[in-house]
Amino acid sequence: MPTHATAAPCVHVVVPVKSLADAKSRLSAAVDESLRRELVLAMLEDTLRALLESSAVSAVTVVTPDAAAAAAAIRCGACSVDERQALARAGAAGDGLAVGGHPSEGGPHAALNAALTGAAYRVRDAVAPDHLAFVQADLPSLRPGEFTAAAAAAIAYPGLPVPGRPGDGDAHGHGRAYIADRSGDGTTAVFVCGAATRLRLGFGGGSARRHEAQGAIALRGSWPGLRADVDTVADLRHVRRLGTGASTGTLLRRIGVPGAKTR
Template sequence: MTGWSIVTPVKRLGQAKSRLRATLPASAALFTYTASGPDPLGALDPPDEPDDWHADVALAMALDTVAAVLATPAVDRVVVVTDDRVAVAALSSLGAVCVPDTPRSGLNPALRHGAAMAALLSGSDGRGGCGTATLGADLPALQSTHLDAVLRAVERLGVRGFVPDAAGTGTTLLAAPRGVPLEPDYGPGSALSHARAGAVDLTAAGEVGVSLRQDVDTAADLDAARRLGLGPRTTALFDPIRCAC
C-alpha cells in the first residue's frame, strides 16, 4: 500500500490568514521590510506584482509546512488544492502536486476534491495508497517525526482520526486509512464535529507532538510556533520580530 497522500488547501495568498493580518501589527511588517527587504529568500514576490507582506507570510508558512510533510517517511504525496498561481509555482517546485479548486465552494468541497484527485493519482501509480489525510498549510513549526508518528498510529488503529489544534476546538489533521471515508467537516468547532461523526481524537489515543497542533491564525499563535522552532522560510520573514511580547 506504500504511504499516505496528504491534501493541503491553500487560499489565494492575498486573501489568506485574515486573522493574522488583523492581529499582526503593521509596524512589525514595516520593520521586517526595513531590516531584511520584502523577500529575503528571493522568490516570494513576482516582479510584476506589488509587495504584500502578509501574502508572503502565508506562502512561507505553506512552504515550510509542505516541506516538512514531504520529508515525512510515511508520506508518498502531497496534493495542494489552490487557485493561486504563485503558490502553485512555489509548492510545485518542492514536489507537491497542485490541483485547482474546481468546486470553488468552500473548504470542505475543496478537501473532498483534493482527496478524489489523490485517489486517482494513487490508482495510476500505486503511491499514496495507505490512506488520505488533510492538513492545514499553516503549521510552520511542523516536525516530520510528529506527523509520521500520528499517521502510523492511524494505520495501526485502522479508523478515521483527527488531531485538534492547540486551542482544542479546531482540527489540524484529519486522517483516514485506505477504505475508510475521509468525510471532512471543517469550520467553527470542527474538532467536536469530527468527534461526533465518529473520528478518533488522536491525542486521546496516544501522544501527539505539539508541532502538529500549533497552527497559526493570530500573532499569539505565531509566537507559540516561534518557541517550537519555525521552518526556514517563515523564520526568514519573522526573525527580527517579537510579535506578541
C-alpha cells in the same frame, strides 16, 4: 512526485491553501497585507518540506485557487490541483459543492471541505493510495517525525481497516482519525485510513467537535508542531518559541516577532 519506496505506511497528503488575498485576515491589525501573503507562502513551504521529509508520506497535493501558492507547492516538490477542478470533481460525485454552487448544510466552510474531497477523489482516481491525510498549510513548526508518528498512530488504532479485507468499519467511524489544534477547538489534520474508507470532512470553526461527532477518533499524542497552526499574533509567538522552518523564521524576523528561531 516524491516518494519513499520503503516507507510503510503509504500516506498521500492533501493540503488546502486559500487565495492569498483572503489569507490570515486575523493578523491584519499587526501584519500588513503584503507581509501576510509572504507569511502564508513561507508557512506553506515549511509545512510541505516537513511533510515530504516524513517517511510515512508518499506524496503531497496542494489544492488552491492561487497561482503563487501552486507555484510554491511545485517548488517544494508537491503536486498542485486547481480548486475549481477539485470542486468540479466533488460535484460530479454528488459530494459537496459543484462549481458555481452555494454553501449547503455543510455551513460556511462547505466549499473548503468540498475542495478537499474533490482533490482526494482525484488522487484516488490517479494513484489509489493506501491512506489519505488532510493537513493544514500553516504548521511552520511541524517536524517530519511528528507526522510519521501521528500517521502510524492513526493507522494502528484498534478497529481501523486492514488493507485487503472487505469493509471499512465506517459505521463506527473507524478508518478516520483527527488531530485537534492546541486550543482543542480546531483541527490540524484528518487521517482517512484504508483505500475504501468514506471521505467525511468537517474543517472550519469548531471542527474538532464536528469531526468527533462524525465518529472520527481523536489522536492524543504529544506532537506540538503538528498542533500549532497560526491565526493570531499569539500563535506567531508560540511557533517562534517552538522553532520554525527556515522560510517562516526568516519572515518572522522581518515582521518583528522577537526571538524567532529555526528548527
